[in-house]
Amino acid sequence: MGDLRFDDQVAVVTGAGRGLGRAYAMLLAARGARVVVNDLGGSVTGDGSGEGPAAAAAREIAARGGEAVPDTHTVATPEGGRAVIDTALDAWGRVDILVNNAGTVDPAPFEDITDDRLRGLIDVHLKGAFFVTRPAWKVMRSRGYGRVVNTCSAAGIFGAQRMANYGAAKTGLIGFTRVLAAESAGTDITVNAIAPIAATRMLDHSLSDVTDPVQRTAVDEVMAPFLDALDPALVAPVVAFLAHRDCPVNGEIFTVGGGHVAQFFIGRTRGYRHPNLSIEDVRAHLDEIKDRTDYTVPSGPADEMAQLYEALTASG
Numbered sequence: 449m450g451d452l453r454f455d456d457q458v459a460v461v462t463g464a465g466r467g468l469g470r471a472y473a474m475l476l477a478a479r480g481a482r483v484v485v486n487d488l489g490g491s492v493t494g495d496g497s498g499e500g501p502a503a504a505a506a507r508e509i510a511a512r513g514g515e516a517v518p519d520t521h522t523v524a525t526p527e528g529g530r531a532v533i534d535t536a537l538d539a540w541g542r543v544d545i546l547v548n549n550a551g552t553v554d555p556a557p558f559e560d561i562t563d564d565r566l567r568g569l570i571d572v573h574l575k576g577a578f579f580v581t582r583p584a585w586k587v588m589r590s591r592g593y594g595r596v597v598n599t600c601s602a603a604g605i606f607g608a609q610r611m612a613n614y615g616a617a618k619t620g621l622i623g624f625t626r627v628l629a630a631e632s633a634g635t636d637i638t639v640n641a642i643a644p645i646a647a648t649r650m651l652d653h654s655l656s657d658v659t660d661p662v663q664r665t666a667v668d669e670v671m672a673p674f675l676d677a678l679d680p681a682l683v684a685p686v687v688a689f690l691a692h693r694d695c696p697v698n699g700e701i702f703t704v705g706g707g708h709v710a711q712f713f714i715g716r717t718r719g720y721r722h723p724n725l726s727i728e729d730v731r732a733h734l735d736e737i738k739d740r741t742d743y744t745v746p747s748g749p750a751d752e753m754a755q756l757y758e759a760l761t762a763s764g
Contacts, residue, residue, distance in 0.1 A: 452692050454481035458540045459691065460532060462486045462523050462580060463550030465501025468599075468646055471680040472547050472687045473505055477514035479688065481545065484536045485509070486519040492553060497522075523550050524571040529579025533587070545691040546584045547597045548577040548621075555610040566613045573599075573617035577624060585628070588637050595691040598625045598641040600701060605643065605712060622701065629699025630748060638698040640690045643712065645705025647678040677706040715743040716752065721759050 459476045463469040465487030477483045485506045489498035502518035509516035519535040522528035536543045551573050554565050577598055588594025603611045604619030621641060628639040686704045689695055701712040717740055720733040730737070746752040 451479070452689065452694060453479045454545070454688075454692070456480070457544040458482050458484070458536050458542050459545035459547065460484040460486065460536050460543060460580070460584065461547040461549060462532065462576065464547075465489060465505050468644055468680045468683055469547070469549040470501075470505050471684040472549060473516065474509065474512075475681070475684040475688050476545070476691065477509040477516055478512065482515040482540050483509060483517075484519050484532065484539070485516050486521065486523070486532050486535075486550065488520055488522050488550070490552070523548075523576035523580050526579050526582075529576070529581075530583045532580050533583040537587070542591070543584050543587045544593065545595045545597075546581060547687060547691065548580060549599050550576055551599065551618075553614055555614065557610055558612045561613050566616075569613045569617045570620075573614075574620040574624070577621055581624075581628070589635075592636055593693075594632075594637040595693075595695065596628065596637070596639040597687050597690045598639070600625070600641045600643050602643050602645070602703065625701070626699050626748075632698065638690070638695055640695070640697060640699065641701045642683070642686060642690070643701060643703045644680075644683045645678060645703070646680040646683050647675045674706065679706075682707040713745050715740070715745050716755065717741075717743050719759065 454476055457480070459473075459481040461469050461473045461476070461483060464473040464483070464485040469487070470485075473483045473485050483506075485502045487502040487505070489501050490496045497520065499518065499520050502520050506516040506518040517535060517539050519532055521531040521535070523532060533543060552569060554569060556565060581596060584594070584596070588596075598621045599618070600621045601615065601618040602608075604615030604617075605622070608615060625639050625641040632639060683704045686702055686709055690697070690702075703710050703712055717738060720729075720736045722729045722733075744755060746755060
């Protein structure tokens, strides 16, 4: 089995000037891809902009013998999303890989999350992925090939305090990933997602925001010793595999950090049924409803409906 390479392919990586995105861009370029390094150059909370991070990452790729062009368009508008993909098309005439990585963080208690705080994160994370993927998708569909990698988060999947805006935006990308995977079924286009854990500006900002004494102690005692192991470069191989032609999975979610890779999945318990279900029935059978013995993993809504039909017929 030879090295997995991306020769003659074009990859677009958003938020690629620093942190995780930069690690993805560097690895893809090192394996032969021509890379659009997109980065608005703003702060971790979304303030400001600048050409520096994208330009610096592109120069470093070139210095290492790779090919890259910087791009500083925002992903948060339809026009910006199209412009990001146009950068790839203008430079190399194709798009094979899209990694939706751009993001910001702005934690606060739920009661303090203003419209602006919500809108800012939805615009970058959720709308941003939508706006960049849409023009890339048209190119991929016309060519019959493509790889899309989205970025979700455990903060939304499991819930994390002060992260209502971030968690909502990131978990929306799970639905986005699954729907596009369903639409690309039967083609050579795959859409998958990762939930990365890495020592980045975003993680540092989120950890520094913890002020509750008990939580602060937990962060210092549990997280701090592992930060050195959470190199963004250890997330990049999973992204690169999901972006490779040999990737066999579609619509899946992987959690990645410190060189460890695992899969998140959505399961369904066998549950409980009564033909005249009452509130009291739900209370009395809650343990049975939640029992994960013999759980299943539906492949989609039709599969879930088939399991419901089976439950209905089995109980008469």
